[in-house]
Structures are given as structure tokens and as C-alpha cells.
Amino acid sequence: MTMPVPTLPAPDAVRRRARSENFSVASVVLGQRTRRHLLAVYDFARFVDELGDAVAGDRLAALDDAEAELDRAFAGVPRSPLFRNLAHTIRECRLDREPFARLIEANRRDQRQHEYQTWDDLLSYCELSANPVGELVLGVFGAGTPERVRLSDDVCTALQVIEHVQDAREDALAGRIYLPREDREAHGVGEDELVAERASPALRALLELECERAAKLLGSGGRLVASLSGRARVAVAGYVAGGLATLDAIARVRYDVLAGPPHAGAAARAGATFRLLRSAS
Numbered sequence: 029m030t031m032p033v034p035t036l037p038a039p040d041a042v043r044r045r046a047r048s049e050n051f052s053v054a055s056v057v058l059g060q061r062t063r064r065h066l067l068a069v070y071d072f073a074r075f076v077d078e079l080g081d082a083v084a085g086d087r088l089a090a091l092d093d094a095e096a097e098l099d100r101a102f103a104g105v106p107r108s109p110l111f112r113n114l115a116h117t118i119r120e121c122r123l124d125r126e127p128f129a130r131l132i133e134a135n136r137r138d139q140r141q142h143e144y145q146t147w148d149d150l151l152s153y154c155e156l157s158a159n160p161v162g163e164l165v166l167g168v169f170g171a172g173t174p175e176r177v178r179l180s181d182d183v184c185t186a187l188q189v190i191e192h193v194q195d196a197r198e199d200a201l202a203g204r205i206y207l208p209r210e211d212r213e214a215h216g217v218g219e220d221e222l223v224a225e226r227a228s229p230a231l232r233a234l235l236e237l238e239c240e241r242a243a244k245l246l247g248s249g250g251r252l253v254a255s256l257s258g259r260a261r262v263a264v265a266g267y268v269a270g271g272l273a274t275l276d277a278i279a280r281v282r283y284d285v286l287a288g289p290p291h292a293g294a295a296a297r298a299g300a301t302f303r304l305l306r307s308a309s
Contacts, residue, residue, distance in 0.1 A: 057262050065168045066263075068117040071110055073131055073161055080135025081202075087139050095132050098125070123167045127160035143205040147241070150192075150208055151185060158188035165267075169260035176255055180264075182248035187271045189242040193235050193278060194289035196222055211237060224286055232283040239275055239283070246271050254308040262305065269300035276300075 058066065079090045100106045101115040102125055117123065134157035144150045162180035166172035192199065192206040199206055200222035207222075215234040221227075227235070249268030253261055273292030281290050292300075 058259055062168060062259060062263075064113075065117040065121055066165065068113045069161070069164045069168065072114050072128065075110060076132050076135050080138045088136060091132055091136055091139075095129065098128055098132070117168070121168050121170070123164060127163045127167075130156045130160045138204065142203055143209060145209050147208050147211065150189070150206060153206075154185040154188045155181070158184040162267075165264070166260075169256075169263070171256055171260050176252060179248040179252035179255070182245040183252060183264075183268055183271070186242040186245035186249075187267070189238055189245070190271055190274050190278075193238050193242070193283075194274070194285055194291075196231075196235065197286045198289075207234060207238065222286075227284040227286045231286075235278070235283040235285060239278055242271070243275055246275075250304065250308055253304055261308070262301075265304045265308070266297070266301050269304050270297050272304070273297045273300040 076091065076094055079087060079094055083090050097106060097108060097111050098114075101111045101118060104115060104119070106112050106115050134153065137153060137156060141153075144153060159181040162184040163172060163177050166176055166180055196207060200219065205212075205219065205222065207217075211234055212218075215230045215237075217228070217230050217234050221231050246268060249264075249271070253265045253268060256264055270292065273296040274290070276296065277290040277292045278285060281287075
């Protein structure tokens with residue numbers, strides 16, 4: 029007997045939260061059809077994150093049930109409203125199953141693995157947890173060429189690393205450390221420093237390193253935006269610019285993220301988006 033698939037928070041709550049995420053999909057420039065499809069993808073990603081992070085009981089079993097429901101969505105016979113919306117998006121945008129499955133697998137890994145030894149190990153995790161979202165976004169726009177997916181992977185990995193920097197304390201309190209162990213050891217950062225009230229000089233140096241790596245990856249965003257047109261260009265520019273603005277916000281607090289995750293305001297994100305679109309023209 030399988031467990032019932034838990035439900036997401038109310039759709040309005042999900043959409044409000046979307047506006048504060050790096051993968052914001054609520055922009056008014058997208059148009060109703062595209063926004064609906066992107067929200068279906070986003071709701072799925074949030075759903076499997078809820079299963080991996082917060083659902084009570086056997087999370088691996090719940091993730092298995094979610095994958096079975098994903099299979100039903102691809103077969104055109106989903107049972108839940110969320111997956112019925114997703115099935116419509118899958119059919120209309122001709123999306124592949126594999127990126128969705130990788131997002132589920134990322135949350136399975138979170139149940140088994142609570143830290144990462146090396147930067148390459150973390151990149152491997154991002155291939156599951158972040159990169160599929162960019163591939164699906166490109167798929168919704170009908171713009172998923174191999175080169176664009178490669179550039180998108182860099183952007184999505186960068187955004188994931190930035191999120192790990194922002195949430196270093198929250199993740200550590202939850203028993204997960206995404207800052208690579210070899211980097212922590214090289215900087216002399218102990219686990220106790222991740223849950224302190226203020227960041228030590230050593231932790232600040234470590235977080236600066238991870239932000240520099242993210243900034244380098246985010247450099248692929250300019251080429252990705254320049255390769256796109258129309259609403260796809262504006263939307264992807266918004267994702268990239270959100271990462272750039274967040275890096276600026278982290279730098280402004282001198283990498284002390286422990287008092288509260290630094291976030292870029294709407295004006296900063298809009299300005300970064302405008303500059304990116306202008307430079308990509």
C-alpha cells in the first residue's frame with residue numbers, strides 16, 4: 029500500500045514565494061500561457077522540495093509516490109490537480125521526463141547525503157537539484173538547444189550555489205552542509221561556525237570563495253541571454269540578473285550571511301536585468 033502524495037501549500041502561497049526565489053516565474057512580461065506553464069514546472073519543483081525537506085514520515089516513499097504520479101502525468105492520467113496542470117504543460121510544451129526525474133532524485137540524495145566533500149561533488153548535486161529547472165524553462169519557451177542547455181547549466185548551478193551561501197546557517201541547523209568539506213578545512217571553518225550569530229573572518233573568506241565561483245559560472249548568462257529573443261530573453265535575463273544582484277547584496281554585508289540571508293530588492297534586480305539586456309543586444 030502506497031502513501032498518499034502530500035499536497036502543496038495553497039497555490040497563492042506558492043506563487044507569492046516564487047517571487048522571492050531565484051527562479052521567479054511570476055513576471056508580468058511572460059504572458060498568461062507561458063506564465064501558466066512555468067508555474068506548473070515551478071509548483072512541481074516546490075512540491076518535491078517539500079517532500080524532501082518537510083513532509084512527515086517516510087520521505088523516500090513519498091518521493092517514490094511522486095515519481096509514480098509523474099509517470100501518470102506523462103501517460104495522461106494523473107490523479108492530483110498539481111500533476112494534472114503539469115500534464116497539460118508536458119503535453120503542450122513537449123517536455124522530457126528526465127529533468128523532472130532528476131529533481132526527484134536530488135531530494136532522494138538529500139535524505140542520504142548531508143554534506144559534500146569537494147566542489148566537484150557539489151557540482152554533481154547541482155546537476156540534479158538545479159540544472160533541470162533551467163532545461164525545463166528553455167523547454168517551455170521551445171528554446172532548448174544543446175548549447176543553450178550547457179549555458180543554462182552554468183547559470184542554474186551558480187544560482188544554487190548562491191542559495192547555499194545565503195542559507196548556510198539554515199541548512200546547517202537542518203543537518204545539511206552544502207559548503208564543500210575540503211573548502212571548509214582549507215579555511216579552518218568548523219561546523220559550529222556555520223550556526224553562530226555572526227560569521228567569523230574565516231567563514232567570510234570561505235563564502236567569498238564560493239561567491240566568486242558562482243560569479244564565474246554566472247558569466248555564461250550573458251551569452252545565454254544574447255542567444256534568445258522575445259519573452260524568453262527577458263525571462264532568462266531576469267533569472268541571471270537576480271543572481272548577480274544577490275551576489276552584490278551578499279558582498280555588501282561582507283559575506284556575513286548568518287544574521288539573515290541577504291536578498292536583493294526589486295529595484296536592484298530590475299536594474300541588473302536592464303543592464304544585462306542592454307549588454308546582450
